[in-house]
Amino acid sequence: MRKSLYETDEAIMEGIRNDDDRALAHLYKLHFPMISYFIISNSGTDDEAKDIYQEGVIVFYEKIKGNSLELSCQIKTYLYSVCRRLWLKRLAEKGRYANRIEDSENYLSLEEDVPQHEENERQFGVMAEALDQLGEPCRTLLEDFYIRAQGMQEIVEKFGYTNTDTAKNQKYKCLQRLKKLFFTSYKPEV
């Protein structure tokens, strides 16, 4: 009966708000076949379906997390609309304009959600590149401190610095470089 916990859309959304991974997993499994069918019947592959679907779920997830979702329809319809838009964009990038999209569901136009997501994606792309260029051990050091939120003391032990001051100094230098790398290629579109 575990699954019946997430029978309604509200239950799923509540689960995601409470960081329940099972709710996310349930949601993911529930709607994947629909998107997979849509992508594949519109000249996509399995991998592309997975890619697009994950992106769609991320949009949805972040909307819920940011409490900025005003859902006027079913989750299913929302996901379908997001994925549909993403896929059209992907097709256009590949230079293949789908002259007729075979729709199996109703969809919304979603004027705002997707562009916002794309802007975020761009930022993350730049960040990933900057982190790659940064190299080790700077990358791990920063990730440990800022992303995994480890304490200075642990970091000192892990990297074998003599004291926290050296570590802090090192971190400062790394961050300085990261900033440089990041801002040379990223200009926020405001």
Place this chain on the structure above:
Amino acid sequence: MFDHRIYEQIERYLAGTLPAEEKAAFEALLLTDLRLADQVQEHRQVLQAMQQYGKRQQLRHKLNSIHTEMETGPQAITSELTAWKVFFKKHAQTMAVAASVSLLSVFGTLWSVQQIKKPVQQQTARYVELRREVEKIKKEQRAIINGIASADAAAPAPRSARFSGTGFAISPDGYIVTSSHVIQGADSILIENKAGLKYKVTEVHRNTDYDLTILKVEDPAFAGFGKLPYTFKTATSDLGERVYTLGFPREDIVFGEGSLSSASGFEGDTTSYQISIPLNPGNSGGPLLDDKGNVIGVINGKQAGQEGAAFAVKSSYLLQMVTEMKERENGLAVSLPQQNNLSGTSRTQQLKKLQDYIFVVKVYN
């Protein structure tokens, strides 16, 4: 210059952990020192981007693991199963009701449709042409032929007829009439009478509307049939008139008797009579005669599944066809018999005289 201490301060400021007076001092500094303000702004942005990036990576990782679990894990199947069970338990009652309703309506519909169809079935009877397929005779003949062939191996075994019907002479100079459907698809046609006279014939005129065909004897040795004992009736016969026919539903000639039961044929066809003579395949093309020995029609079919409902084309249409043929093929003389020798004689006497002019029509293809 900046060093990590200032960074620390910025970070603490951004995190909001700076003590109140230090915060006030820092904010005052921000207002005057634009470079510091920029730094703070940048710092905030980088940190935000980095943290969001981290979260995103985590989420992607999670989704990936969900995906692989979904694709490979047997758990997906079991959870599907449980979902199905849950669904079933929840809706078992509804489904039971729905199933019984649908069963009831299906059988109800079937039953009622059958009820409605019953009387209809009687009306949609089929019309059966009485041409006979000679499969059985063929075998019998082959057996005999085989016996002969073994005695005289050099002679090629003659092929037996594929279909047979009946035909009768309409003039002494070798014209015969039969039903069109009898000779349908024929390569060659042979006629043979009770006396054993055999002639090869060819088709000279056909009218599929009346289902009649006129054949002519081709044999060079043919010297004519002699005087025909019957005549053709031009008027329509009356209901209840006693009629009879002779035909070849089997190898020997067979007599059938009945009465004229309707002046119209199958589904109101006015070119035919309905007659109550038991008929069988092979009777097609036989003459229909009245008591006085006038030919009043040509047998051509019966209604399947109905006893005593057979049909014959009226003789007036046969006569009409003969004139038609005369016109079409100029100078063709068909001398129809004018004198009736059968009138007044007993039925058995009539049959004896008739026999020689009734032929079995054998169709080869």
